[in-house]
Amino acid sequence: MTMAALAFLAAAGPVGAQGAAPARTATMQSLIDCRKIAASDARLACYDAAAGAFEAAEAKGDIVVVDREQATAVRKQAFGFTLPSISIFDRGEKPEDIDEVNLPITSAVRDGHGKWTLVLEGGQVWRQIDSGELSRNPRPGMTAKIKKGAIGSYKLMVGGAMAIKVHRDN
Structure with a gap:
């Protein structure tokens, strides 16, 4: 997987306005700044230290590394919600727009008014x-x-049958 296919995200870092790329953490910026060092030995020492700090931050959960496939999975899981912070996954190439999902039903019940509540795979x-x-x-x-x-709005169909309007609860 290429570096372009990785999104480096800081779980505790600040997130800019909706649509803006999240700010880099100091740990990530330190790693990137190593490229500016001209002397090979100093640059290598910088990379070693920055990579060690990056690895420690990832192990603590201060930085999360997500590849494009994982980001797409999160977008599909969030389908039906309006989440401004989901834009943290919008770095690099424009992410695919998700206009529909097809998920297995884990349970389906009707309430006293005859309206359906469906729980789908993934909750x-x-x-x-x-x-x-x-x-x-x-x-x-x-x-x-x-x-x-x-x-x-959202429409739900089962088996290609007529659609009903639905709202996502969680």
Whole structure:
């Protein structure tokens, strides 16, 4: 994996305005600054010290290293939420827009008003917000397809059947 494919993120570092790249931590900046040293021995010593500090910070959880595949997985898991801080994963190439997810259903129940609540793989909870009907009752193991709708809405389908409007609870 190339360095361009890695996103270096600081869990405790400051995050800029929405859409802005997060500020680099001092640990990360120290590593990058080693490149500016002209003398080979001094540059190598700088890299050794900075890499050691970086490794220690990662072990403590002060810095988290996430590759593009992991960042995409986080974006899919967060589908349905509006999270301004999710932009910390938007470094490098423009991330793919996620307009729909297809996840297995782990449970599906109807409330006293006949509205569905579905729990999907990974713990996502989606609650029906309209009075529509699914032509197939969802069951564990079936796949739910959730697509972005107009003006921040979401539609859920099971087995290609008619969609219902849903809202993500968690």
